[in-house]
Amino acid sequence: MNWRVNRLFRVIRAGLLVVAACAASSCGASPITSGRIEAALAPTFAHLVEVQVDWLGLPAMTAADFAVTASCRKLAGGAGSGEWGCTLVWKGPQRQTLTDSYDLFVSADGCYTATVATENLGGPLLKAKNGREVRNLLYAFEGCFDTT
Amino acid sequence: MTLRGIHAVFRVECIKLAAQAKTRLALAACVAGPFAFAAVIRLQSSLPEDTLFGRSVQQSGFALPLVVLGFAALWALPVLTSIVGGDLFSAEDRYGTWSTVLTRSRSRSETFAGKTLTALGFSVLAIAVLGVSSIAAGALVVGTQPLVGLSGVLLAAPDALRRVALAWTTALAPAAAFTGLAVLVSIVTRSSVAGIALPVGLALVMQLFALVDGPEPLRRLLMTSAFGSWHGLLAEPRYYAPLVHGIAVSAVYFVVCIASAYWVMQRRDIGR
Amino acid sequence: MGRDKSFEVRRDDRATGFNQGRQKWSVALRVSAAAHREEDGARRPRHVGDGHIEEAAFVLERYPIHQSTLCDWRTAVKTDVSDVVNDGFRAFAADQRPVYTVATTADYHRPAMANRPLEATGISKRYGARAALDVVDLVVDRGVVHGLLGPNGAGKTTLLRILLGLVRPDSGEVRLLGQRLDRGAGGVPERVAGMVDVPAFYPYLSGRRNLQLLASLDGHRGATCATRVDDVLSEVGLAVDSSSLVRGYSAGMRQRLGLAAARLRTPDVLVLDEPTSSLDPRSAADIRRLIRRMADEGAAIVFSSHDMAEVEELCTTMTVIDAGRVLFSGSIARLQRRTSASVHVIRTSDDTAAAALACERDDLRLLSVEGDGLELTGDVAAMDAYVVALGRRGVAVRSLTTRQRSLESLFLELTSGSGAQRSNRLLSAEREDERRAELVS
Numbered sequence: 001m002n003w004r005v006n007r008l009f010r011v012i013r014a015g016l017l018v019v020a021a022c023a024a025s026s027c028g029a030s031p032i033t034s035g036r037i038e039a040a041l042a043p044t045f046a047h048l049v050e051v052q053v054d055w056l057g058l059p060a061m062t063a064a065d066f067a068v069t070a071s072c073r074k075l076a077g078g079a080g081s082g083e084w085g086c087t088l089v090w091k092g093p094q095r096q097t098l099t100d101s102y103d104l105f106v107s108a109d110g111c112y113t114a115t116v117a118t119e120n121l122g123g124p125l126l127k128a129k130n131g132r133e134v135r136n137l138l139y140a141f142e143g144c145f146d147t148t
Numbered sequence: 149m150t151l152r153g154i155h156a157v158f159r160v161e162c163i164k165l166a167a168q169a170k171t172r173l174a175l176a177a178c179v180a181g182p183f184a185f186a187a188v189i190r191l192q193s194s195l196p197e198d199t200l201f202g203r204s205v206q207q208s209g210f211a212l213p214l215v216v217l218g219f220a221a222l223w224a225l226p227v228l229t230s231i232v233g234g235d236l237f238s239a240e241d242r243y244g245t246w247s248t249v250l251t252r253s254r255s256r257s258e259t260f261a262g263k264t265l266t267a268l269g270f271s272v273l274a275i276a277v278l279g280v281s282s283i284a285a286g287a288l289v290v291g292t293q294p295l296v297g298l299s300g301v302l303l304a305a306p307d308a309l310r311r312v313a314l315a316w317t318t319a320l321a322p323a324a325a326f327t328g329l330a331v332l333v334s335i336v337t338r339s340s341v342a343g344i345a346l347p348v349g350l351a352l353v354m355q356l357f358a359l360v361d362g363p364e365p366l367r368r369l370l371m372t373s374a375f376g377s378w379h380g381l382l383a384e385p386r387y388y389a390p391l392v393h394g395i396a397v398s399a400v401y402f403v404v405c406i407a408s409a410y411w412v413m414q415r416r417d418i419g420r
Numbered sequence: 421m422g423r424d425k426s427f428e429v430r431r432d433d434r435a436t437g438f439n440q441g442r443q444k445w446s447v448a449l450r451v452s453a454a455a456h457r458e459e460d461g462a463r464r465p466r467h468v469g470d471g472h473i474e475e476a477a478f479v480l481e482r483y484p485i486h487q488s489t490l491c492d493w494r495t496a497v498k499t500d501v502s503d504v505v506n507d508g509f510r511a512f513a514a515d516q517r518p519v520y521t522v523a524t525t526a527d528y529h530r531p532a533m534a535n536r537p538l539e540a541t542g543i544s545k546r547y548g549a550r551a552a553l554d555v556v557d558l559v560v561d562r563g564v565v566h567g568l569l570g571p572n573g574a575g576k577t578t579l580l581r582i583l584l585g586l587v588r589p590d591s592g593e594v595r596l597l598g599q600r601l602d603r604g605a606g607g608v609p610e611r612v613a614g615m616v617d618v619p620a621f622y623p624y625l626s627g628r629r630n631l632q633l634l635a636s637l638d639g640h641r642g643a644t645c646a647t648r649v650d651d652v653l654s655e656v657g658l659a660v661d662s663s664s665l666v667r668g669y670s671a672g673m674r675q676r677l678g679l680a681a682a683r684l685r686t687p688d689v690l691v692l693d694e695p696t697s698s699l700d701p702r703s704a705a706d707i708r709r710l711i712r713r714m715a716d717e718g719a720a721i722v723f724s725s726h727d728m729a730e731v732e733e734l735c736t737t738m739t740v741i742d743a744g745r746v747l748f749s750g751s752i753a754r755l756q757r758r759t760s761a762s763v764h765v766i767r768t769s770d771d772t773a774a775a776a777l778a779c780e781r782d783d784l785r786l787l788s789v790e791g792d793g794l795e796l797t798g799d800v801a802a803m804d805a806y807v808v809a810l811g812r813r814g815v816a817v818r819s820l821t822t823r824q825r826s827l828e829s830l831f832l833e834l835t836s837g838s839g840a841q842r843s844n845r846l847l848s849a850e851r852e853d854e855r856r857a858e859l860v861s
Contacts, residue, residue: 011407030364040299047300047384054302063300108358108367109376110390111200111298135207137296142200144298144379147364148389152639160633167625244620248681251584251614252637255607418586419577419617 030080031147032106037084038070040145041104041114045070045088048137055137057129058093066090072104081108085117100138110147115140149257157254157262158269165232165270174231178274181224182216182282186289200298200379210295210308212286213279214382217315220278221322221375226351227344228274229323233267233330234343237413241338246418260413264406267331271323279316283309301384315378318391321398322374326351328405329371335409374398536595537562537689537720543582543592545575545744552578553589554744560689560720560737565711567735568724571835575744576724577616580693583722584614596689614691618698619678623667627658627677630666634681652680657706671698679707683714690714692723696730708734728828742835755830763825764803767793769816777809787829793819 046063053061072086084104092098101117121138128134165171189195189205189212196202199218204211240246249259295308303311326347334343354372367373374394380387538560545553553575560566568576581587583594585601585608594601596612608614621630631649635641640648653662656676661669669677675698682690695711696704711734715721725731731738732752740748740755748755768774774794778786783802787795796803807817 007407011403044298044300047302048296051296051300051302108364109373109379111376111379135203137300140197140203141296141300142203142298143300144200144383146380146387146389148393156637156639160636163633163636164622164625167629243622244617245622247581247584247586247616248620248634248678249637250586251608251616252634252685253607253610253639254637258607415588417581417588419581 032080032108032110034072034074034084036110036145036147037072037086037104037106037112040143041072041086041102041112042068042070042088044141044143045090045138048141049090052126052134052137053093055128055134056126061093066092075103081106084112086114109144111142111144113140113142149255149261153254153258154261154265157259158265161236161263161266162269165266170231171270174228174274175277178228178278179281182212182278182285183289185216185282186212186285190289201295204296206290208293208295208308209286209288209290210283210292210303210305210312212290213282213312214315216278216282217319217378221319221372222351222355223348224278225275225319225323225375226326226348228278229267229271229326230330230344230347232270233327234334234347235340236263236267237331237334237409238338238340238343242340250418256414257410260410264327264331264409267327268324271327272320275316275319275323279313279319283312283316297384298379298382299384303382303384311381315381318378318381318394319375321395322371325371325374325398325401325405328402328409332405332409332412335412368393369397371398371401536560537597538583538691538722539595540579540583541593543579543589543594545578545582545587545589551744553582555592556741556744556746557749558583558722558739560722562688562718562720563715564720564736565715565734566720566722567731567738568722568741569726569731569738569831570724570741573743574741574835576741577693579741580614580616580691580722580724583691584608584612584616586616611686611688612691613682613685613687613689614693615678615682615695616691616693618671619674619681621666621674621677621681623665626663626665627669627673628653628662630677631662631681631684635684638685648684652683655683655710656680657703672700672703675699676703676707679710683710687714688719690719690721690723692721694725695723696725696727704730728826728831732827740831740834747834752827755827755834762797762822763787763829764796764798764820764822765793766796766807766820767818768810769818770814773813773815774810777813777815778806781806781809797825 043063046066046068049066049068050061050063053059068088068090070086070088072084074080075083075085082105084106086102086104088100088102090098090100098120100120102114103117104112104114106112116139122136124136124139125133126136195205196215196219199215201211201214201218205215240249250256254262292305292309294305295303295312297303297308297311329350330343330347333346334340337343337346351372354370357370358367358372373390374397377391377394380390536559538558540556540558543553543556543558544551556575556579558566558568558579568579570576578587582589582592583596583601585594596609599609601609621627622633625633628649631653632646635645635649650659650662653659656679658673658676658680661673666674666677675695679692679695682692690711692711696707699707708730711721711723715734715736723734735752737749737751738755739746766774771789771794775786775789778784778794778796781802784796784798784806787797789795796806798806803820807820810817
């Protein structure tokens with residue numbers, strides 16, 4: 001009987017060690033930092049513009065063409081999940097420099113929902129070149145990033 | 149403890165499960181649910197915008213299974229895993245059949261292993277049925293259009309299908325952890341009600357904790373965090389760290405729960 | 421006339437092909453070196469004809485081999501043992517049947533037989549401060565129906581559960597068919613079956629399905645198993661109801677199904693907890709018949725019961741337990757020898773005065789005062805003196821009869837009063853009896 005108890009204790013001890021190691025590997029500050037959000041937001045925006053351009057029937061462009069840079073700050077103070085405000089600076093299809101603001105809600109698991117805060121990008125639906133209505137991917141979009 | 153013995157117990161438990169209405173109902177709900185959901189989406193104009201991929205649901209059929217996956221993590225998966233896992237052992241207490249079952253040629257270890265395997269098997273089956281059904285519902289009701297991923301990249305149909313299927317398989321690890329928890333509760337409390345209520349309640353509490361922005365290390369140790377580890381598969385480039393983490397945490401929970409349950413089971417005196 | 425010096429039961433392992441027929445033991449009679457006739461001054465073996473072997477083999481076929489049986493065997497064969505036991509005797513190994521050498525020893529306590537069907541020694545179990553069982557022994561041989569008696573809460577059910585591995589004893593060992601019962605290892609050994617509690621089954625399945633599942637657990641599947649299930653169902657009288665869900669079964673039907681489930685394992689050891697308690701008289705009689713048949717086929721059966729008539733009818737030997745301690749273990753005849761077995765019923769003209777007088781006397785015991793007289797126990801001389809004293813007091817004796825006490829009243833006497841006192845009295849008397857038995861053999 002004793003060996004069973006010992007085995008159980010060993011299992012529990014091992015488990016606690018694994019768990020503690022995982023926890024210790026990123027103690028302290030929240031992993032949701034402006035750096036991470038910017039690093040996720042900019043490429044996502046760029047790819048979305050690429051897809052949108054294709055859906056609108058405009059000449060194809062790649063994400064890199066848009067040279068998106070993002071800068072974000074927490075609206076409610078401190079780092080971590082919650083409301084963030086981000087400003088994106090990028091080069092449009094006509095090579096013009098555009099600035100757009102987004103309101104982000106970032107959750108603890110590293111996923112965010114970005115809702116456009118400016119008027120430039122249009123409403124939820126856009127008219128494509130061939131007259132059809134397509135969804136405006138830039139109106140509100142979501143993404144996730146790694147928080148480990 | 150022999151494999152043949154465990155197999156014998158497993159077979160008997162499967163036969164018993166198949167004869168019960170609740171398992172058939174649960175699996176039927178897994179099949180019908182996604183289709184009903186898809187029909188509602190088609191008919192309604194408002195979208196489930198608070199779930200990931202909710203916005204894309206009318207656009208690409210591959211978004212539907214991901215919405216179901218996101219929603220299932222909240223409610224359906226803890227319930228599905230507990231329906232069988234939380235009842236398998238306490239049912240013997242409810243019917244008083246422990247003395248019937250344990251006075252046959254199978255040892256307690258074999259009985260425990262067979263029943264645990266059955267509970268795991270049902271969890272896997274339920275997830276598989278729910279996943280396949282939601283993929284089918286999406287493909288049939290909405291279509292197989294390309295899916296806009298979590299990094300804005302447009303994923304072509306074959307790639308999207310692969311990723312969605314993989315995302316569903318990542319639910320197996322936390323489901324196993326919940327199954328282990330349900331089994332432990334079932335054995336310790338000897339009550340099927342507790343065996344379902346406690347894991348589901350715990351899942352709710354864990355998700356509330358995640359919402360409330362608790363300390364990050366603790367959030368990672370929650371069983372429910374592993375349900376969200378599929379996000380990295382839909383991003384470009386893919387990241388697997390949360391998935392690996394989720395599997396490790398789920399494995400620890402599973403082993404601890406099952407080991408404790410086994411220990412309690414072995415020590416128990418049946419009857420007075 | 422030489423006396424046999426050594427007489428031991430030993431199993432001859434050179435015999436191959438163990439016959440599981442349980443009753444068909446063949447016996448090789450071979451004398452050990454010491455057991456020769458000494459009066460001739462020299463060792464002189466004696467040859468015994470085939471006729472003697474046949475008789476001995478026949479007798480041993482009908483009885484399990486233990487000490488008292490050896491005495492019976494001798495009586496049945498009607499020869500002095502030393503005439504039969506012989507050096508260089510050929511064994512009955514021709515049919516591949518197991519071979520035993522039979523000899524007697526002066527210090528013979530119990531036969532050193534390899535596989536006693538059920539042997540529990542030193543079983544103790546505490547629940548908190550209360551001792552449910554306190555160093556209990558239980559031994560049941562083949563073909564014996566052993567009753568377990570005791571008041572409620574005496575520990576009978578706990579003991580039966582321990583025998584089946586459902587409860588772990590604090591100390592002691594259980595051996596079933598020679599295997600030590602270890603809860604960690606295997607389940608209940610093959611050919612051991614039991615039924616405790618009201619037998620429970622899955623109510624959402626039919627009786628037949630339940631039995632099929634239990635057979636599956638035992639590792640039996642397929643067509644032969646299905647026929648066997650049908651056979652046991654018809655044996656207990658459930659063939660008609662077997663297709664309906666157990667949910668609708670009465671208590672009696674459940675009990676019969678439980679017995680069928682036990683029968684399914686073709687047990688050599690059967691452990692039953694009040695098998696006929698919820699049955700109507702006819703079903704109970706059927707079950708008793710079934711138990712008797714199983715015992716005749718060689719199974720060792722132990723069952724607990726409250727019904728004295730049933731115990732008297734079925735049991736060869738019994739154990740009486742109270743508050744976790746064994747008060748008595750042995751045959752009914754032995755119990756009657758232990759406690760005063762005969763009861764004198766006296767009818768007088770003034771029962772009250774007679775009762776008062778009986779209470780005053782030390783050599784008599786008043787058991788009860790009934791409408792038809794007083795029940796007293798005591799020896800003949802004590803009764804004589806009592807009758808004379810009654811006459812002196814002016815009480816007339818109208819009738820005096822003696823009858824055997826029922827098992828029930830024996831049991832009640834045993835389980836009333838202080839447990840420790842009673843068991844001590846019984847134990848010392850038992851030791852005397854054993855010594856006497858040794859001298860005889």
